[in-house]
Amino acid sequence: MDKDHPGIKFFYLILDLFLLNLAVFIVFQFSPLHDYMDVPRRSLYFLHANISEMIAYLLYGRRNFFFTDKYRDRLRIVSIRFVILIATLFILGEIFLPEGYYRIFLLEYVAFFYFFKVITLYFVYKFHKFRHKKGFSHNRVAILGSNNANQALGEILNNNPILGFKFVGYISDKENYNKEIMLGELNELPELAEKHKINMIFVTNPKYFTIKNTKGLLALCNKTGLRVRYVLMNGYWGGCLHRKLESASFFEMFNPQQIPLDDLTLRIEKRFFDFLFSSAVILFIFSWLFPVLAILIKLNSKGPIFFVQQRTGINNKTFNCIKFRTMTVNSDADTKQATKNDSRITSIGNFLRKYNIDELPQFFNVLLGNMSVVGPRPHMLKHTEQYSALIEYYKVRHFVKPGITGWAQVNGYRGLTDELWKMQKRVEYDMAYLEKWNFLWDIKIIFMTLIGKNAYKNAG
Known part of the structure; x- marks a missing residue:
């Protein structure tokens, strides 16, 4: 660390x-x-x-x-x-x-x-x-195992919320375990993560540091959408439980799922760009375009100007995603995806969706920090539940902030996902983005979004 x-x-x-x-x-x-x-x-x-x-x-x-x-x-x-x-x-x-x-x-x-x-x-x-x-910046952490070292680590996390970790409990890697202090077994991890809103696992047991066991653990955590940290003890455990700890120097962490945006310097770089870019769009485009579109939307159909929907963000946390309303008010908006020639889509809504203008309010999401200009597109909660059960590494795309545009979108994989392979391709492109991210790639994606034909393919 x-x-x-x-x-x-x-x-x-x-x-x-x-x-x-x-x-x-x-x-x-x-x-x-x-x-x-x-x-x-x-x-x-x-x-x-x-x-x-x-x-x-x-x-x-x-x-x-x-x-x-x-x-x-x-x-x-x-x-x-x-x-x-x-x-x-x-x-x-x-x-x-x-x-x-x-x-x-x-x-x-x-x-x-x-x-x-x-x-x-x-x-x-x-x-x-x-x-x-x-709790705005907390990772909800569970510790694998409950030996003395793990209990000491749990004490540290409990006594120091300012570290940025919210300790949830222990998960057993044994069939027979003490149910009074354990959340459950490792093979129940998907259910436990959902129930307790866990987004990170701490591992101290050296047996998981081998290649074979690491692969097995990472496969399970990637499927569940959990980050993993191997915690390395450095000899300071003795006598540390009797007082509140004010430093992270009592343990060091190793990240076996390392991606470029795990680097804090790169995240600061990306966030700084997001802030400047979203501020410029809001100030120079949204400020004058909003009144025009607001009038057109209100005249075209009854209902609010904005459509706000809960979607899955970074670390599987939900947030309110803002869009211009493009449909008539209906009860299926949070469960049924828009299709071609969808009768719910208004005439002005069809135009907004075709040219991605309905996404403009999401620059406020970027400004607030729950989205990025570029990243995997956020999906409705129903789709997260549906596709995470069908696509092995679907939830890995939640390791970074979702974006207004992304690598999958500029390559034509946007809009309706009426067949499983379409979502699989999205995830494939999103995974490539996560693994090889760099700042110039974001600039390229923005450029391709503005002028590329594929960015408007399958709009609906």
Whole structure:
């Protein structure tokens, strides 16, 4: 488990540089000490500040990946780097800044920077604590087996909800087990996952670390749509149960189902793009197109402008997927898929579906974070239940966020799935996307969605 994850470190470095430059700008513009208000070489001071902060960050860039430190511990880390920054500023100032540079100026803006950093850190900490407390970012975890090590691991998860895991219970890999402390047997995993909303399994028993047993366990978990983590103990178990743990350093995890988007840095990259792209679409397209379409939909048939349907998202969690309403209001909307020449589809709805315009409101889903611009298409809950029983790795596509468009869609596999092979092809393309994802592939899919003929094939 990488405590100094590059994605987190990069994010905080960018945040620090933004706050630092803001502090320098404010002091230049509004300082009550006017002697350096008109410094002719301001860009040199900005450059000096940024280089100093990057050096300080390299010298002391400790960051906890799981946000498990208490606020006072994080404040200590920031304060140590603040002292290093001051020392770096004056050392580099003697070397690179003009003779007689304004030392008070350095102290002024670094004080502002420290103030900004402490306040920002407090709100970031509270935000993450709130999300974990409400379960917005929790993985619901079951532990395979109930030996002493597993019970210690269960205690850690119970005592530290801020780790991002909600401990559900133990699953037995034996035929005879204690039903009082066990959820059930491993061969009951699909039913247990559904009943207890489990989306991750922790495994500590070395017998599952062999190739043969790993294949068997992964086959079962992939069919069920569960993520697997092998938990490696590092010798810190002794004496850890008598107190609440504030660090993930008591165990390390290995991911045997590794896909590119398991990398936090890549997820941040994808999420940043999603946020910018969805914001641009909402601001520059949806803002003026919505009133026009809203009037047309209301004039064309009675009912709401939007159609909201529960669909399966990442980690098998359900979310409300938003679309423009393209059908007359009917009781079969959540169970019956649209067919060619479907009498339920309105005239304006037929046009919207043909050119994918009915999907535009899903950019709000992207903005909120329960969808991505590109990913496997989300299906209605009935289809998730139906096809997960027929297609072996159907639920693996839920390892990532669903998308407005996807690799299967731009290759023509969209719309009606009246034959099983059509859904099998969708899953095949979705699996390829998961296993080989890269950012440029997302750009290619967006481009193919806009101009490719296959993106509009089988629309209905």
